[in-house]
Amino acid sequence: MAPAEVVRxxxxxxxxxxxxxxxxxxxxxxxxxxxxxxxxxxxxxxIRLLLDCVEICQTSANFLLRGSELHTRTCFACxxxxxxxxxxxxxxxxxxxxKACADMxxxxxxxxxxxxxxxxxxxxxxxxxxxxxxxxx
Amino acid sequence: MAPAEVVRxxxxxxxxxxxxxxxxxxxxxxxxxxxxxxxxxxxxxxIRLLLDCVEICQTSANFLLRGSELHTRTCFACxxxxxxxxxxxxxxxxxxxxKACADMxxxxxxxxxxxxxxxxxxxxxxxxxxxxxxxxx
Amino acid sequence: MAPAEVVRxxxxxxxxxxxxxxxxxxxxxxxxxxxxxxxxxxxxxxIRLLLDCVEICQTSANFLLRGSELHTRTCFACxxxxxxxxxxxxxxxxxxxxKACADMxxxxxxxxxxxxxxxxxxxxxxxxxxxxxxxxx
Amino acid sequence: MAPAEVVRxxxxxxxxxxxxxxxxxxxxxxxxxxxxxxxxxxxxxxIRLLLDCVEICQTSANFLLRGSELHTRTCFACxxxxxxxxxxxxxxxxxxxxKACADMxxxxxxxxxxxxxxxxxxxxxxxxxxxxxxxxx
Numbered sequence: 001m002a003p004a005e006v007v008r009x010x011x012x013x014x015x016x017x018x019x020x021x022x023x024x025x026x027x028x029x030x031x032x033x034x035x036x037x038x039x040x041x042x043x044x045x046x047i048r049l050l051l052d053c054v055e056i057c058q059t060s061a062n063f064l065l066r067g068s069e070l071h072t073r074t075c076f077a078c079x080x081x082x083x084x085x086x087x088x089x090x091x092x093x094x095x096x097x098x099k100a101c102a103d104m105x106x107x108x109x110x111x112x113x114x115x116x117x118x119x120x121x122x123x124x125x126x127x128x129x130x131x132x133x134x135x136x137x
Numbered sequence: 138m139a140p141a142e143v144v145r146x147x148x149x150x151x152x153x154x155x156x157x158x159x160x161x162x163x164x165x166x167x168x169x170x171x172x173x174x175x176x177x178x179x180x181x182x183x184i185r186l187l188l189d190c191v192e193i194c195q196t197s198a199n200f201l202l203r204g205s206e207l208h209t210r211t212c213f214a215c216x217x218x219x220x221x222x223x224x225x226x227x228x229x230x231x232x233x234x235x236k237a238c239a240d241m242x243x244x245x246x247x248x249x250x251x252x253x254x255x256x257x258x259x260x261x262x263x264x265x266x267x268x269x270x271x272x273x274x
Numbered sequence: 275m276a277p278a279e280v281v282r283x284x285x286x287x288x289x290x291x292x293x294x295x296x297x298x299x300x301x302x303x304x305x306x307x308x309x310x311x312x313x314x315x316x317x318x319x320x321i322r323l324l325l326d327c328v329e330i331c332q333t334s335a336n337f338l339l340r341g342s343e344l345h346t347r348t349c350f351a352c353x354x355x356x357x358x359x360x361x362x363x364x365x366x367x368x369x370x371x372x373k374a375c376a377d378m379x380x381x382x383x384x385x386x387x388x389x390x391x392x393x394x395x396x397x398x399x400x401x402x403x404x405x406x407x408x409x410x411x
Numbered sequence: 412m413a414p415a416e417v418v419r420x421x422x423x424x425x426x427x428x429x430x431x432x433x434x435x436x437x438x439x440x441x442x443x444x445x446x447x448x449x450x451x452x453x454x455x456x457x458i459r460l461l462l463d464c465v466e467i468c469q470t471s472a473n474f475l476l477r478g479s480e481l482h483t484r485t486c487f488a489c490x491x492x493x494x495x496x497x498x499x500x501x502x503x504x505x506x507x508x509x510k511a512c513a514d515m516x517x518x519x520x521x522x523x524x525x526x527x528x529x530x531x532x533x534x535x536x537x538x539x540x541x542x543x544x545x546x547x548x
Contacts, residue, residue: 021432028476031325035309036318044310051305051325052205058469059196065439068189070221073214080210158295165339168462172446173455181447188442188462195332202302326479333470342463344495347488354484 016075016111017064023082023108024057030089030101041098046088053085053105060112076116082109153212153248154201160219160245161194167226167238178235183225190222190242197249213253219246290349290385291338297356297382298331304363304375315372320362327359327379334386350390356383427486427522428475434493434519435468441500441512452509457499464496464516471523487527493520 031050034041060078063071086105089098168187171178197215200208223242226235305324308315334352337345356379363376442461445452471489474482497516500509 021436025432025476028473032318032322032477035316035321038316042309042312042316044306047309048203048205048306049207051203052200052207055196055199056211059192062192062439063189065436066185066188066443068185070186070189070214070218073217074193077207077210077214081207084207158299162295162339165336169340169455169459172453172458175453179446179449179453181443184446185443199302202299203306322477322479323481325477326474326481329470329473330485333466336466337463340459340462342459344460344463344488344492347491348467351481351484351488355481358481 012111012114013064013071016115017061019108019111020057020061020064020078023104024054024061026101026104027051027053027057027085030097033097041092041095046092049081049085049088050101052081056081057108064115072116072119075112076119079109079112079116082106082112149248149251150201150208153252154198156245156248157194157198157201157215160241161191161198163238163241164190164194164222167234170234178229178232183229186218186222186225187238189218193218194245201252209253209256212249213256216246216249216253219243219249286385286388287338287345290389291335293382293385294331294335294338294352297378298328298335300375300378301325301327301331301359304371307371315366315369320366323355323359323362324375326355330355331382338389346390346393349386350393353383353386353390356380356386423522423525424475424482427526428472430519430522431468431472431475431489434515435465435472437512437515438462438464438468438496441508444508452503452506457503460492460496460499461512463492467492468519475526483527483530486523487530490520490523490527493517493523 027050031047031054034047034050040046056074056078060071060074063074068074082105086102086109089102089105092098164187168184168191171184171187177183193211193215197208197211200211205211219242223239223246226239226242229235301324305321305328308321308324314320330348330352334345334348337348342348360376360379360383363372363379366372438461442458442465445458445461451457467485467489471482471485474485479485493516497513497520500513500516503509
């Protein structure tokens with residue numbers, strides 16, 4: 001295992017921490033709004049994505065704040081959840097709360113994607129997968 | 138986006154929830170033990186991994202308990218953190234607490250790997266990467 | 275400040291940890307159920323109480339698992355939230371999920387009340403207040 | 412139970428949310444610092460208080476962000492933990508990190524005390540206790 005020193009948060013990490021904390025807060029406030037509004041806003045798939053997003057954003061921020069080497073994995077999960085949550089908010093378009101939440105999720109997704117660059121899950125032929133993934137589409 | 142119905146927890150999911158909850162609890166109790174013991178047990182890299190493991194196990198359990206489609210991503214992150222945490226505990230071998238924590242982390246890792254099967258991060262050439270990863274090594 | 279040794283979890287503490295962990299899990303699963311069912315089950319006051327209960331039960335369990343002296347304060351908050359959450363579930367009676375959740379909240383409330391015995395907030399005349407509170411009603 | 416409308420966060424609530432979020436972040440960064448520094452900074456009582464403070468500050472912020480009526484209870488617990496955590500940091504004085512953390516905890520304590528005004532636990536003779544507590548010391 002690599003020597004485990006404190007990872008000094010650089011500028012990208014600081015921005016990512018900020019994005020995660022803002023996104024967690026926005027999504028948490030949006031849960032209450034959506035449940036209260038009812039109808040399509042309160043469908044279980046949407047509420048669940050918001051709750052997922054709140055939780056993974058907090059977790060992702062905390063890994064970064066601890067200077068954890070494995071923040072790449074939590075940032076990857078966070079980017080994936082933010083992307084889906086943004087889509088779900090955009091599907092309810094025409095609502096300033098949903099628009100603001102979607103925008104925040106997109107910013108957090110982008111920042112987390114950058115921090116998780118190069119993460120690939122274990123696979124029988126990981127190196128070939130990595131080479132293939134790096135080729136232009 | 139796929140239709141978002143409640144994912145009924147099957148037997149593998151139930152086992153994974155159980156493993157995550159037990160691992161979170163074990164790691165949290167181990168933090169106190171290690172800080173108190175001092176020396177190599179209290180090195181920042183080890184304490185940080187334990188805290189990481191507590192948090193991602195909770196998050197992973199909660200995604201599964203909500204029946205979230207994106208539990209594959211949190212299970213992937215959880216498997217990765219559990220693996221490192223197990224290694225860190227094993228490096229302090231000859232101690233029944235560390236042995237128990239390492240064993241718990243290994244069980245949780247295995248269960249989370251199974252639940253995260255097939256997760257690949259976005260990449261320019263993802264389908265080729267997936268094909269390459271699926272080939273025998 | 276009192277000397278801060280590890281508080282060895284006795285039988286009451288162990289039961290309270292168990293109650294908090296079971297209640298957190300039950301309430302988390304109940305959130306999804308209620309959002310999906312809609313109608314009165316999905317009213318914002320009820321969903322919010324369930325989310326409150328999930329979170330304070332986790333926090334309360336974690337204070338106990340760390341052997342924190344201040345678990346009395348988190349147990350007090352947990353008992354209060356569990357009580358309200360039980361009432362909210364009982365108001366939706368005639369539903370086995372709500373009945374099970376209410377029963378779990380009542381068990382957790384009782385266990386947390388016991389653990390928080392004697393907690394009083396700071397007040398100008400705290401000792402007199404404590405004496406008065408200890409008198410039979 | 413009182414009608415459960417969304418509690419619109421007023422100025423005091425907004426300040427309290429901000430204080431809790433800043434205190435949670437400061438304490439989380441301080442954990443890593445203290446474990447790394449070792450010696451008295453890494454004693455179990457101090458690390459545990461920091462971890463307690465991280466968690467209750469998050470929980471307290473989340474209750475306020477959801478507009479939960481029961482935020483008074485979590486704010487009370489938060490004020491109590493912040494007070495002890497500030498004392499523990501002050502005991503390690505002569506260190507700018509500890510000083511900054513203590514100051515943050517004091518600000519959060521003050522804000523949470525204000526939000527939790529009037530909370531009293533259940534007791535056999537609660538009204539007499541309340542009257543006694545309200546007398547000047």
